[in-house]
Amino acid sequence: MKKEFLDLGRQPIANKFLREDEFDGEFFYNLKVVFDDDTKLVSLKDFVKPELMFNDDYVYHTSLSVPMVKHFKETAEMLMEEFNPLTVMEIGSNDGVFLKNWANDYTIGVEPCGNFAKITEDMGYQTYSEFWTTKLSEKIKNDGHVDFDLIYAANCICHIQDLDDCFSSVKNILSKDGVFVFEDPSLLRMLERGSYDQIYDEHAHIFSVTALDNILMKNGLKIFRVDNLSVHGGSNRIYVSHLPPEPYTFFRYRPVELSVRENLQREDDFGLNEFKTHQDFTKRVEKSKNDLVELLVKLKNDGKRIMSIGATAKSTTVFNYCGIGAAPWQTDLIELITDTTKDKQGKYSPGSHIPVVPRESVNLNDYDYVYLGAWNFKDVIVNIESEFIQNGGKFITHVPNVGVG
Numbered sequence: 001m002k003k004e005f006l007d008l009g010r011q012p013i014a015n016k017f018l019r020e021d022e023f024d025g026e027f028f029y030n031l032k033v034v035f036d037d038d039t040k041l042v043s044l045k046d047f048v049k050p051e052l053m054f055n056d057d058y059v060y061h062t063s064l065s066v067p068m069v070k071h072f073k074e075t076a077e078m079l080m081e082e083f084n085p086l087t088v089m090e091i092g093s094n095d096g097v098f099l100k101n102w103a104n105d106y107t108i109g110v111e112p113c114g115n116f117a118k119i120t121e122d123m124g125y126q127t128y129s130e131f132w133t134t135k136l137s138e139k140i141k142n143d144g145h146v147d148f149d150l151i152y153a154a155n156c157i158c159h160i161q162d163l164d165d166c167f168s169s170v171k172n173i174l175s176k177d178g179v180f181v182f183e184d185p186s187l188l189r190m191l192e193r194g195s196y197d198q199i200y201d202e203h204a205h206i207f208s209v210t211a212l213d214n215i216l217m218k219n220g221l222k223i224f225r226v227d228n229l230s231v232h233g234g235s236n237r238i239y240v241s242h243l244p245p246e247p248y249t250f251f252r253y254r255p256v257e258l259s260v261r262e263n264l265q266r267e268d269d270f271g272l273n274e275f276k277t278h279q280d281f282t283k284r285v286e287k288s289k290n291d292l293v294e295l296l297v298k299l300k301n302d303g304k305r306i307m308s309i310g311a312t313a314k315s316t317t318v319f320n321y322c323g324i325g326a327a328p329w330q331t332d333l334i335e336l337i338t339d340t341t342k343d344k345q346g347k348y349s350p351g352s353h354i355p356v357v358p359r360e361s362v363n364l365n366d367y368d369y370v371y372l373g374a375w376n377f378k379d380v381i382v383n384i385e386s387e388f389i390q391n392g393g394k395f396i397t398h399v400p401n402v403g404v405g
């Protein structure tokens with residue numbers, strides 16, 4: 001029932017920034033995308049082995065994007081006020097940006113990347129450095145943890161390839177009245193904005209509320225609320241509880257709120273449940289590629305200098321799909337990328353091999369254009385770089401359409 005609609009070509013591991021001596025052995029795979037007619041789920045056709053992406057060399061530090069620190073603090077405050085959980089677990093706790101808002105005597109993390117699990121262990125949070133599986137949920141129970149009142153995950157559930165195992169193990173360890181809250185990029189927003197760069201190895205799935213509703217239901221869980229968020233170019237926060245058995249004894253029955261119906265309706269109206277809509281998206285992606293390459297080549301031929309801000313996983317997809325970078329004839333289209341992450345600095349971008357350097361080492365006024373690799377932080381970056389704009393500098397983006405602003 002899975003139908004292919006998009007081929008983004010040969011791609012490397014999106015967050016594997018390299019030293020020069022690692023270029024030769026670089027791992028590549030084919031990035032193709034499928035639509036499941038049954039569940040309406042959009043997924044990668046071929047998954048990359050999790051250990052190749054999430055390991056002790058993982059580099060994405062959520063805390064290094066300042067707006068996200070505020071986002072997770074506000075999220076924790078809201079969840080505390082509304083659900084007042086006695087026990088909390090975060091799946092994919094990264095550098096503790098969410099965990100740190102909760103007391104460490106009733107909060108634990110799950111984080112397969114050992115370098116990040118160590119950070120939260122050092123902060124005093126018990127952290128299981130393993131992938132989220134049924135086996136791990138059993139282990140946590142056997143270690144004496146009671147079921148959790150709040151299970152939270154941000155930009156993590158869409159990384160998990162086997163969703164049935166993921167959701168059944170959440171159910172296994174969610175207290176009877178507990179809530180499971182998770183947020184991930186929205187398929188509807190991706191299609192509306194043409195942001196095909198949400199697709200890369202880590203994002204095994206791009207979720208619609210419709211597909212999640214179908215798959216959660218199969219696993220004895222139900223969505224009772226959906227928040228539409230602006231973070232990461234448009235995400236959905238999904239609130240889930242147990243599907244109550246008959247009779248409802250011991251369960252607080254959480255009525256399904258209007259936001260669920262509204263989101264399902266909006267997705268249906270847009271055509272998300274039709275294969276043709278996804279095929280049409282492919283045409284838009286191909287146009288975006290042609291427009292971006294044409295623009296960069298024209299500017300270069302006019303003698304302009306172009307760099308990029310934000311060595312994102314998203315730009316790995318763009319640069320490799322559009323052939324910007326490593327191909328010998330295009331090495332200087334984008335001269336360098338700046339990024340706040342120390343572990344990316346001094347290395348080269350995956351596949352495209354563009355140097356990544358600290359922002360402080362570059363005088364932006366030496367450049368005419370900045371390509372926004374982190375277009376999702378456009379407002380923040382434009383604000384920080386106001387001097388560049390005053391001096392006539394311009395930004396290039398491909399979302400929602402290729403253009404200069």
Ligand code: JHZ
Nearest residue numbers: 060065155202310311312313314338339340341374377
């Ligand atoms: P950002 C990652 O994707 C990977 P990426 C992951 N799979 C995921 O799901 C999302 O995050 C959530 C830098 N930066 O958040 C910091 C600046 O240099 O768009 C980051 O490296 N200057 C887990 O990589 C990058 O840009 C700045 O002013 O696509 C942003 O990465 C700011 C604000 C950020 O996620």
